[in-house]
Amino acid sequence: MRCDELEPLIEAIADGTIEPSPEDGAHVSSCPTCSARLAEARRIEQWLAAREVPQPAPAFTAAVMARIGDEKWQTERVVDIGFNVFIAAGVLVFIAFGAGLAWSLGFLTVTLDSEELLRAVFSEVEGRVISQLQTTAIAAVVLTMALALWWWAEEAAD
Amino acid sequence: MTATPERELIERCRQGDETAFRELVDQYKNLVFALIARSVPNRSRAEELAQDVFLKVHKGLPYFRGESKLSTWIYRIVINALAQERPDLATTSLDNVRDGEDQARLQPAADDRSFGDLVLRDRLQKAIERLPIQYQVLINGHYMKGMRYEELAAALDMPMGTVKTHLHRAKRQLRHLLETEYR
Numbered sequence: 001m002r003c004d005e006l007e008p009l010i011e012a013i014a015d016g017t018i019e020p021s022p023e024d025g026a027h028v029s030s031c032p033t034c035s036a037r038l039a040e041a042r043r044i045e046q047w048l049a050a051r052e053v054p055q056p057a058p059a060f061t062a063a064v065m066a067r068i069g070d071e072k073w074q075t076e077r078v079v080d081i082g083f084n085v086f087i088a089a090g091v092l093v094f095i096a097f098g099a100g101l102a103w104s105l106g107f108l109t110v111t112l113d114s115e116e117l118l119r120a121v122f123s124e125v126e127g128r129v130i131s132q133l134q135t136t137a138i139a140a141v142v143l144t145m146a147l148a149l150w151w152w153a154e155e156a157a158d
Numbered sequence: 159m160t161a162t163p164e165r166e167l168i169e170r171c172r173q174g175d176e177t178a179f180r181e182l183v184d185q186y187k188n189l190v191f192a193l194i195a196r197s198v199p200n201r202s203r204a205e206e207l208a209q210d211v212f213l214k215v216h217k218g219l220p221y222f223r224g225e226s227k228l229s230t231w232i233y234r235i236v237i238n239a240l241a242q243e244r245p246d247l248a249t250t251s252l253d254n255v256r257d258g259e260d261q262a263r264l265q266p267a268a269d270d271r272s273f274g275d276l277v278l279r280d281r282l283q284k285a286i287e288r289l290p291i292q293y294q295v296l297i298n299g300h301y302m303k304g305m306r307y308e309e310l311a312a313a314l315d316m317p318m319g320t321v322k323t324h325l326h327r328a329k330r331q332l333r334h335l336l337e338t339e340y341r
Binding site: 054077 | 174176179180183184188189191192195198204205208209211213216226257278282297301302303322326327330332333336337
Protein backbone atom coordinates (compact mmCIF):
# COMPACT_ATOMS: atom_id res chain seq x y z
CA MET A 1 0.00 0.00 0.00
CA ARG A 2 2.73 2.43 1.01
CA CYS A 3 4.51 1.77 -2.32
CA ASP A 4 1.48 2.99 -4.29
CA GLU A 5 1.26 6.11 -2.16
CA LEU A 6 4.94 6.86 -2.62
CA GLU A 7 5.15 6.11 -6.31
CA PRO A 8 3.75 9.50 -7.50
CA LEU A 9 6.16 11.32 -5.18
CA ILE A 10 9.36 9.58 -6.21
CA GLU A 11 10.43 12.24 -8.75
CA ALA A 12 9.67 15.12 -6.39
CA ILE A 13 11.76 13.42 -3.69
CA ALA A 14 14.53 12.66 -6.17
CA ASP A 15 14.86 16.26 -7.37
CA GLY A 16 14.53 17.66 -3.87
CA THR A 17 11.21 19.42 -4.42
CA ILE A 18 9.78 17.68 -1.37
CA GLU A 19 11.28 16.11 1.71
CA PRO A 20 9.95 12.64 2.47
CA SER A 21 8.13 12.34 5.78
CA PRO A 22 9.86 10.18 8.43
CA GLU A 23 7.38 7.37 7.68
CA ASP A 24 8.05 7.60 3.95
CA GLY A 25 11.78 7.66 4.60
CA ALA A 26 11.55 4.60 6.79
CA HIS A 27 9.49 2.80 4.17
CA VAL A 28 11.95 3.63 1.38
CA SER A 29 14.83 2.30 3.48
CA SER A 30 13.07 -0.98 4.12
CA CYS A 31 11.32 -1.52 0.76
CA PRO A 32 13.55 -2.78 -2.09
CA THR A 33 10.99 -1.72 -4.74
CA CYS A 34 10.69 1.86 -3.53
CA SER A 35 14.40 2.26 -2.87
CA ALA A 36 15.19 0.95 -6.35
CA ARG A 37 12.65 3.35 -7.84
CA LEU A 38 14.11 6.27 -5.92
CA ALA A 39 17.63 5.29 -6.94
CA GLU A 40 16.55 5.08 -10.57
CA ALA A 41 14.78 8.44 -10.34
CA ARG A 42 17.93 9.98 -8.84
CA ARG A 43 20.09 8.53 -11.61
CA ILE A 44 17.71 9.95 -14.20
CA GLU A 45 17.82 13.30 -12.41
CA GLN A 46 21.61 13.33 -12.39
CA TRP A 47 21.83 12.32 -16.02
CA LEU A 48 19.32 14.93 -17.11
CA ALA A 49 21.23 17.63 -15.25
CA ALA A 50 24.56 16.48 -16.64
CA ARG A 51 23.50 16.15 -20.25
CA GLU A 52 25.58 18.02 -22.76
CA VAL A 53 23.90 20.98 -24.38
CA PRO A 54 24.11 20.51 -28.17
CA GLN A 55 25.68 23.48 -29.91
CA PRO A 56 24.75 24.68 -33.40
CA ALA A 57 27.39 24.72 -36.12
CA PRO A 58 29.59 27.84 -36.14
CA ALA A 59 28.12 28.83 -39.51
CA PHE A 60 24.54 28.55 -38.26
CA THR A 61 23.73 32.27 -38.37
CA ALA A 62 25.29 32.63 -41.81
CA ALA A 63 23.23 29.68 -43.06
CA VAL A 64 20.02 31.25 -41.74
CA MET A 65 20.84 34.59 -43.37
CA ALA A 66 21.66 32.82 -46.66
CA ARG A 67 18.31 31.02 -46.61
CA ILE A 68 16.51 34.31 -45.93
CA GLY A 69 18.37 35.83 -48.89
CA ASP A 70 17.35 32.89 -51.08
CA GLU A 71 13.69 33.20 -50.08
CA LYS A 72 13.76 36.93 -50.76
CA TRP A 73 15.29 36.32 -54.16
CA GLN A 74 12.61 33.70 -54.97
CA THR A 75 9.86 36.15 -54.01
CA GLU A 76 11.38 38.90 -56.13
CA ARG A 77 11.68 36.48 -59.02
CA VAL A 78 7.99 35.60 -58.84
CA VAL A 79 7.12 39.32 -58.72
CA ASP A 80 9.38 40.01 -61.72
CA ILE A 81 7.78 37.22 -63.73
CA GLY A 82 4.32 38.49 -62.81
CA PHE A 83 5.32 42.00 -63.83
CA ASN A 84 6.67 40.84 -67.17
CA VAL A 85 3.53 38.81 -67.86
CA PHE A 86 1.35 41.83 -67.08
CA ILE A 87 3.42 44.08 -69.34
CA ALA A 88 3.32 41.52 -72.16
CA ALA A 89 -0.44 41.14 -71.75
CA GLY A 90 -0.89 44.92 -71.81
CA VAL A 91 1.22 45.29 -74.92
CA LEU A 92 -0.70 42.48 -76.64
CA VAL A 93 -4.03 44.12 -75.82
CA PHE A 94 -2.77 47.44 -77.17
CA ILE A 95 -1.58 45.73 -80.35
CA ALA A 96 -4.99 44.06 -80.63
CA PHE A 97 -6.62 47.43 -80.17
CA GLY A 98 -4.42 49.01 -82.83
CA ALA A 99 -4.99 46.15 -85.22
CA GLY A 100 -8.74 46.26 -84.62
CA LEU A 101 -8.82 49.96 -85.22
CA ALA A 102 -6.70 49.71 -88.34
CA TRP A 103 -8.86 46.88 -89.63
CA SER A 104 -12.07 48.75 -88.99
CA LEU A 105 -10.65 51.79 -90.75
CA GLY A 106 -9.67 49.68 -93.69
CA PHE A 107 -5.91 50.23 -93.23
CA LEU A 108 -5.30 46.58 -93.47
CA THR A 109 -7.03 46.22 -96.80
CA VAL A 110 -4.88 46.90 -99.79
CA THR A 111 -6.07 50.06 -101.44
CA LEU A 112 -4.49 52.83 -103.44
CA ASP A 113 -7.29 55.26 -102.84
CA SER A 114 -5.61 57.69 -100.43
CA GLU A 115 -8.52 60.07 -100.57
CA GLU A 116 -10.81 57.36 -99.30
CA LEU A 117 -8.33 56.55 -96.58
CA LEU A 118 -8.16 60.13 -95.39
CA ARG A 119 -11.90 60.40 -95.46
CA ALA A 120 -12.10 57.25 -93.40
CA VAL A 121 -9.63 58.67 -90.90
CA PHE A 122 -11.41 61.95 -90.43
CA SER A 123 -15.01 60.88 -90.69
CA GLU A 124 -15.04 57.52 -88.99
CA VAL A 125 -12.21 57.59 -86.47
CA GLU A 126 -14.37 58.98 -83.70
CA GLY A 127 -16.99 56.25 -83.91
CA ARG A 128 -14.40 53.54 -84.31
CA VAL A 129 -12.35 54.70 -81.36
CA ILE A 130 -15.46 54.73 -79.21
CA SER A 131 -16.25 51.16 -80.25
CA GLN A 132 -12.71 50.15 -79.16
CA LEU A 133 -12.86 51.95 -75.85
CA GLN A 134 -13.56 48.78 -73.90
CA THR A 135 -10.38 47.16 -75.21
CA THR A 136 -8.43 50.32 -74.48
CA ALA A 137 -9.74 50.41 -70.93
CA ILE A 138 -8.73 46.80 -70.34
CA ALA A 139 -5.26 47.53 -71.67
CA ALA A 140 -4.97 50.59 -69.46
CA VAL A 141 -6.07 48.64 -66.38
CA VAL A 142 -3.61 45.81 -67.09
CA LEU A 143 -0.75 48.26 -67.60
CA THR A 144 -1.68 50.21 -64.48
CA MET A 145 -1.70 46.98 -62.45
CA ALA A 146 1.66 46.02 -63.89
CA LEU A 147 3.10 49.40 -62.95
CA ALA A 148 1.58 49.16 -59.47
CA LEU A 149 3.08 45.70 -59.03
CA TRP A 150 6.45 47.01 -60.17
CA TRP A 151 6.18 49.94 -57.71
CA TRP A 152 5.24 47.57 -54.86
CA ALA A 153 8.09 45.20 -55.71
CA GLU A 154 10.57 48.09 -55.68
CA GLU A 155 9.24 49.27 -52.33
CA ALA A 156 9.45 45.76 -50.87
CA ALA A 157 12.99 45.35 -52.19
CA ASP A 158 14.03 48.60 -50.50
CA MET B 159 28.86 43.25 -26.01
CA THR B 160 25.63 44.48 -24.50
CA ALA B 161 22.48 42.88 -25.89
CA THR B 162 20.12 45.26 -27.65
CA PRO B 163 16.87 45.76 -25.74
CA GLU B 164 14.19 43.45 -27.12
CA ARG B 165 11.78 46.15 -28.36
CA GLU B 166 14.51 47.98 -30.21
CA LEU B 167 15.81 44.78 -31.75
CA ILE B 168 12.32 43.79 -32.97
CA GLU B 169 11.73 47.24 -34.42
CA ARG B 170 15.03 47.20 -36.28
CA CYS B 171 14.27 43.70 -37.62
CA ARG B 172 10.87 44.91 -38.79
CA GLN B 173 12.54 47.72 -40.70
CA GLY B 174 14.54 45.14 -42.59
CA ASP B 175 17.80 45.66 -40.72
CA GLU B 176 19.74 42.48 -41.48
CA THR B 177 22.32 43.18 -38.79
CA ALA B 178 19.53 43.28 -36.21
CA PHE B 179 18.12 39.97 -37.38
CA ARG B 180 21.59 38.46 -37.32
CA GLU B 181 21.86 39.66 -33.72
CA LEU B 182 18.50 38.06 -32.91
CA VAL B 183 19.63 34.74 -34.39
CA ASP B 184 22.88 34.90 -32.44
CA GLN B 185 20.95 35.63 -29.26
CA TYR B 186 18.57 32.66 -29.53
CA LYS B 187 20.34 30.08 -31.70
CA ASN B 188 21.90 28.13 -28.84
CA LEU B 189 18.64 27.59 -26.96
CA VAL B 190 16.60 26.95 -30.10
CA PHE B 191 19.09 24.48 -31.49
CA ALA B 192 19.61 22.71 -28.17
CA LEU B 193 15.86 22.31 -27.63
CA ILE B 194 15.44 20.84 -31.09
CA ALA B 195 18.59 18.73 -31.11
CA ARG B 196 17.63 17.11 -27.82
CA SER B 197 14.43 15.84 -29.43
CA VAL B 198 15.69 15.22 -32.95
CA PRO B 199 18.76 13.00 -32.81
CA ASN B 200 19.77 13.51 -36.44
CA ARG B 201 22.05 16.51 -36.20
CA SER B 202 21.65 17.80 -39.74
CA ARG B 203 17.87 17.50 -39.50
CA ALA B 204 17.96 19.34 -36.17
CA GLU B 205 20.05 22.08 -37.76
CA GLU B 206 17.61 22.36 -40.64
CA LEU B 207 14.63 22.56 -38.28
CA ALA B 208 16.35 25.22 -36.18
CA GLN B 209 16.99 27.24 -39.33
CA ASP B 210 13.32 26.81 -40.29
CA VAL B 211 12.36 28.25 -36.92
CA PHE B 212 14.35 31.41 -37.63
CA LEU B 213 12.90 31.68 -41.13
CA LYS B 214 9.43 31.60 -39.54
CA VAL B 215 10.54 34.19 -37.02
CA HIS B 216 11.77 36.38 -39.87
CA LYS B 217 8.50 36.03 -41.76
CA GLY B 218 6.36 36.45 -38.66
CA LEU B 219 8.12 39.43 -37.07
CA PRO B 220 6.02 42.03 -38.94
CA TYR B 221 2.93 40.43 -37.39
CA PHE B 222 4.40 39.91 -33.91
CA ARG B 223 2.28 42.12 -31.68
CA GLY B 224 4.49 41.89 -28.64
CA GLU B 225 1.76 40.50 -26.39
CA SER B 226 4.21 37.89 -25.18
CA LYS B 227 7.96 38.03 -24.82
CA LEU B 228 9.94 37.43 -27.97
CA SER B 229 11.55 34.37 -26.38
CA THR B 230 8.13 32.87 -25.56
CA TRP B 231 6.98 33.40 -29.12
CA ILE B 232 10.15 31.80 -30.49
CA TYR B 233 9.80 28.79 -28.15
CA ARG B 234 6.22 28.34 -29.36
CA ILE B 235 7.52 28.21 -32.91
CA VAL B 236 10.04 25.60 -31.75
CA ILE B 237 7.27 23.52 -30.19
CA ASN B 238 5.21 23.75 -33.38
CA ALA B 239 8.23 22.74 -35.45
CA LEU B 240 8.80 19.71 -33.21
CA ALA B 241 5.11 18.85 -33.32
CA GLN B 242 5.20 18.90 -37.11
CA GLU B 243 8.29 16.75 -37.09
CA ARG B 244 6.70 14.19 -34.78
CA PRO B 245 2.92 14.46 -35.29
CA ASP B 246 2.43 11.14 -33.49
CA LEU B 247 3.72 12.74 -30.29
CA ALA B 248 2.14 16.12 -30.79
CA THR B 249 -1.53 15.45 -30.27
CA THR B 250 -1.28 13.75 -26.90
CA SER B 251 -3.17 15.78 -24.34
CA LEU B 252 -1.14 15.95 -21.16
CA ASP B 253 -4.34 15.66 -19.16
CA ASN B 254 -4.75 12.20 -20.62
CA VAL B 255 -1.23 11.08 -19.99
CA ARG B 256 -1.51 8.65 -17.15
CA ASP B 257 1.01 8.63 -14.41
CA GLY B 258 1.75 5.04 -15.12
CA GLU B 259 -0.95 3.49 -12.98
CA ASP B 260 -2.21 1.49 -15.92
CA GLN B 261 1.18 0.48 -17.13
CA ALA B 262 2.68 -2.81 -16.35
CA ARG B 263 4.09 -2.61 -12.87
CA LEU B 264 7.28 -4.42 -13.33
CA GLN B 265 9.78 -4.66 -10.64
CA PRO B 266 12.49 -2.08 -11.10
CA ALA B 267 15.27 -3.14 -13.34
CA ALA B 268 18.12 -4.89 -11.70
CA ASP B 269 20.94 -2.64 -10.84
CA ASP B 270 22.62 -2.21 -14.19
CA ARG B 271 25.26 0.30 -13.28
CA SER B 272 27.75 -2.10 -14.76
CA PHE B 273 26.38 -1.26 -18.19
CA GLY B 274 27.81 2.13 -17.67
CA ASP B 275 26.65 5.63 -18.23
CA LEU B 276 26.66 5.35 -22.00
CA VAL B 277 24.03 2.65 -21.95
CA LEU B 278 21.86 4.64 -19.58
CA ARG B 279 22.27 7.73 -21.72
CA ASP B 280 21.27 5.85 -24.81
CA ARG B 281 18.22 4.32 -23.11
CA LEU B 282 17.19 7.63 -21.62
CA GLN B 283 17.59 9.47 -24.90
CA LYS B 284 15.41 6.91 -26.66
CA ALA B 285 12.84 7.11 -23.88
CA ILE B 286 12.78 10.92 -24.03
CA GLU B 287 12.16 10.78 -27.76
CA ARG B 288 9.02 8.77 -27.07
CA LEU B 289 7.51 11.28 -24.69
CA PRO B 290 4.80 13.70 -25.86
CA ILE B 291 6.38 16.80 -27.42
CA GLN B 292 5.32 19.03 -24.53
CA TYR B 293 6.97 16.72 -22.03
CA GLN B 294 10.11 16.62 -24.16
CA VAL B 295 10.24 20.41 -24.26
CA LEU B 296 9.67 20.55 -20.51
CA ILE B 297 12.46 18.14 -19.73
CA ASN B 298 14.86 19.44 -22.37
CA GLY B 299 14.15 23.06 -21.53
CA HIS B 300 14.21 22.71 -17.77
CA TYR B 301 17.65 21.17 -17.68
CA MET B 302 19.15 23.86 -19.82
CA LYS B 303 20.70 27.05 -18.54
CA GLY B 304 18.93 30.07 -19.88
CA MET B 305 15.34 28.85 -19.87
CA ARG B 306 13.20 29.91 -16.99
CA TYR B 307 10.05 28.34 -15.56
CA GLU B 308 7.95 31.30 -16.69
CA GLU B 309 9.22 30.97 -20.24
CA LEU B 310 8.50 27.26 -20.29
CA ALA B 311 5.03 27.82 -18.84
CA ALA B 312 4.21 30.56 -21.33
CA ALA B 313 5.60 28.66 -24.31
CA LEU B 314 3.67 25.54 -23.36
CA ASP B 315 0.59 27.56 -22.49
CA MET B 316 0.57 26.12 -18.98
CA PRO B 317 -0.08 27.89 -15.70
CA MET B 318 3.17 28.37 -13.79
CA GLY B 319 1.90 26.20 -10.96
CA THR B 320 1.44 23.17 -13.15
CA VAL B 321 4.87 23.25 -14.78
CA LYS B 322 6.48 21.43 -11.87
CA THR B 323 3.64 18.91 -11.71
CA HIS B 324 4.00 18.19 -15.41
CA LEU B 325 7.76 18.03 -15.10
CA HIS B 326 7.43 15.37 -12.41
CA ARG B 327 4.90 13.49 -14.51
CA ALA B 328 7.23 13.67 -17.48
CA LYS B 329 10.11 12.24 -15.45
CA ARG B 330 7.84 9.57 -13.98
CA GLN B 331 6.79 8.55 -17.47
CA LEU B 332 10.43 8.47 -18.44
CA ARG B 333 11.19 6.17 -15.52
CA HIS B 334 8.28 3.90 -16.41
CA LEU B 335 9.46 3.74 -20.00
CA LEU B 336 12.90 2.72 -18.80
CA GLU B 337 11.44 0.13 -16.46
CA THR B 338 9.12 -1.39 -19.02
CA GLU B 339 10.58 -0.89 -22.48
CA TYR B 340 14.24 0.00 -22.33
CA ARG B 341 15.51 -2.47 -19.81
